[in-house]
Amino acid sequence: MIVPLFLALYSVVAAVLLPRLLARxxxxxxAPRLAIGMWQAAGFSAVAAALLAAISLAVPTDxxxxxxxxxxxxxxxxxxxxxxxxxxxxxxxxxxVARLAYSVADVVLxxxxxxxxxxxxxxxxxxxxxDLGAVVVEHAERVAYCLPGRRAQTVxxxxxxxxxxxxxxxxVLAHEHAHLRGRHxxxxxxxxxxxxxxxxxxxxxxxxxxxARLVELLADDMAARRHxxxxxxxxxxxxxTGRVPAFALAAGGETALTRVRRMLHPHEPLxxxxxxxxLLAVAGLLAGPAALVAVPGLTSFLxxxxxxxxx
Amino acid sequence: MKxxxxxxxxxxxxxxxxxHKPASVRDVLEDLRKDREIAYTTVMTVMDKLxxxxxxxxxxxxxxxxxxPVASKEAYTAELMRDSLxxxxxxxxxxxxxxxxLTPEEATALEAALQVFPPGGRKQ
Numbered sequence: 001m002i003v004p005l006f007l008a009l010y011s012v013v014a015a016v017l018l019p020r021l022l023a024r025x026x027x028x029x030x031a032p033r034l035a036i037g038m039w040q041a042a043g044f045s046a047v048a049a050a051l052l053a054a055i056s057l058a059v060p061t062d063x064x065x066x067x068x069x070x071x072x073x074x075x076x077x078x079x080x081x082x083x084x085x086x087x088x089x090x091x092x093x094x095x096x097v098a099r100l101a102y103s104v105a106d107v108v109l110x111x112x113x114x115x116x117x118x119x120x121x122x123x124x125x126x127x128x129x130x131d132l133g134a135v136v137v138e139h140a141e142r143v144a145y146c147l148p149g150r151r152a153q154t155v156x157x158x159x160x161x162x163x164x165x166x167x168x169x170x171x172v173l174a175h176e177h178a179h180l181r182g183r184h185x186x187x188x189x190x191x192x193x194x195x196x197x198x199x200x201x202x203x204x205x206x207x208x209x210x211x212a213r214l215v216e217l218l219a220d221d222m223a224a225r226r227h228x229x230x231x232x233x234x235x236x237x238x239x240x241t242g243r244v245p246a247f248a249l250a251a252g253g254e255t256a257l258t259r260v261r262r263m264l265h266p267h268e269p270l271x272x273x274x275x276x277x278x279l280l281a282v283a284g285l286l287a288g289p290a291a292l293v294a295v296p297g298l299t300s301f302l303x304x305x306x307x308x309x310x311x
Numbered sequence: 312m313k314x315x316x317x318x319x320x321x322x323x324x325x326x327x328x329x330x331h332k333p334a335s336v337r338d339v340l341e342d343l344r345k346d347r348e349i350a351y352t353t354v355m356t357v358m359d360k361l362x363x364x365x366x367x368x369x370x371x372x373x374x375x376x377x378x379x380p381v382a383s384k385e386a387y388t389a390e391l392m393r394d395s396l397x398x399x400x401x402x403x404x405x406x407x408x409x410x411x412x413l414t415p416e417e418a419t420a421l422e423a424a425l426q427v428f429p430p431g432g433r434k435q
Contacts, residue, residue, distance in 0.1 A: 121391045123317050124324050125384065139388050237421045260421050
């Protein structure tokens with residue numbers, strides 16, 4: 001009984017407390033790639049723990065943790081939950097898997113349909129520019145984006161081209177190419193799948209917002225390898241100003257401000273010690289749920305084979 | 312270079328938008344034949360497809376149809392941009408960036424911050 005309880009508790013803590021902890025961390029903008037890995041590991045960890053909690057409820061605990069019952073006598077004293085427990089566990093596991101599967105199919109199909117429709121219209125409305133390596137769309141609004149997928153395309157409007165210098169255009173396109181090369185749409189799709197499968201879970205909602213921000217920072221950093229940071233910053237300002245309200249995703253431009261400041265005043269990269277502890281945290285998140293399952297098994301193994309230790 | 316029917320669709324839509332008046336398959340065919348060899352049935356098939364897709368509307372005149380774009384190119388472009396950038400949209404479908412709108416104060420502050428740096432820029 002103790003294993004599913006621990007796992008469920010772990011899952012709840014991960015879903016509620018982790019986002020607060022992670023969102024407050026200031027190192028994330030210094031190491032966006034690591035931060036992306038951290039959020040993904042957190043999401044995986046929470047789901048894995050919930051799933052394992054349900055499974056360990058269904059599979060008789062003495063199979064995995066034979067010795068545990070003896071250590072926690074109290075557990076064996078509990079009313080016989082086996083049948084209800086098995087049912088509840090199986091139902092819980094099936095529910096989690098079904099929601100995930102449905103959400104994956106939903107997001108994948110919808111995304112593919114939207115992209116295909118978009119690409120079709122783009123073929124009619126845009127003009128591929130070989131020199132830029134992008135599709136140019138005649139439109140006054142300053143917009144640059146990329147359309148991921150098998151036939152990935154980078155799109156820029158004439159409005160954006162007119163308001164940016166060639167250096168800035170190159171920087172913007174490098175940013176878009178970084179998104180495509182880094183498969184950032186998969187990061188966002190993963191976050192989308194989790195929020196859809198398990199709505200209103202703080203961890204997943206927060207992760208989606210943070211991952212959207214972090215892939216931008218990461219793409220800025222990738223673009224900064226080949227382009228002057230000042231050009232990226234200037235392009236950001238050029239694109240973020242003079243936009244009509246209907247086109248604004250987030251008024252206030254908090255992310256734009258951070259990104260411009262980041263480009264102008266680059267932060268120190270993480271120190272080795274900081275990086276190491278972040279990596280350890282990622283490893284902990286990935287291994288945590290499995291470790292919780294293994295604990296009683298280990299204890300029982302020890303109890304069976306190492307009597308000497310306990311007597 | 313776009314190839315095949317996709318390219319022809321794009322070319323025909325561009326002509327239709329440029330005419331600013333209804334045109335029959337014959338009209339479009341004659342226009343296209345100034346640049347290339349092309350069969351009547353090919354043009355008819357593509358225009359029929361564009362009609363099915365909802366890009367062209369048509370009405371019978373005599374024994375043939377005359378076609379006309381449903382909306383202007385600008386209107387389609389605006390719709391495409393708005394659709395892909397909609398806040399409720401699926402972020403994973405089109406990765407759209409630089410979307411925040413700055414307040415005038417923020418914009419001024421950022422422009423000022425940029426002025427400090429030499430135009431040549433610096434790496435890192």
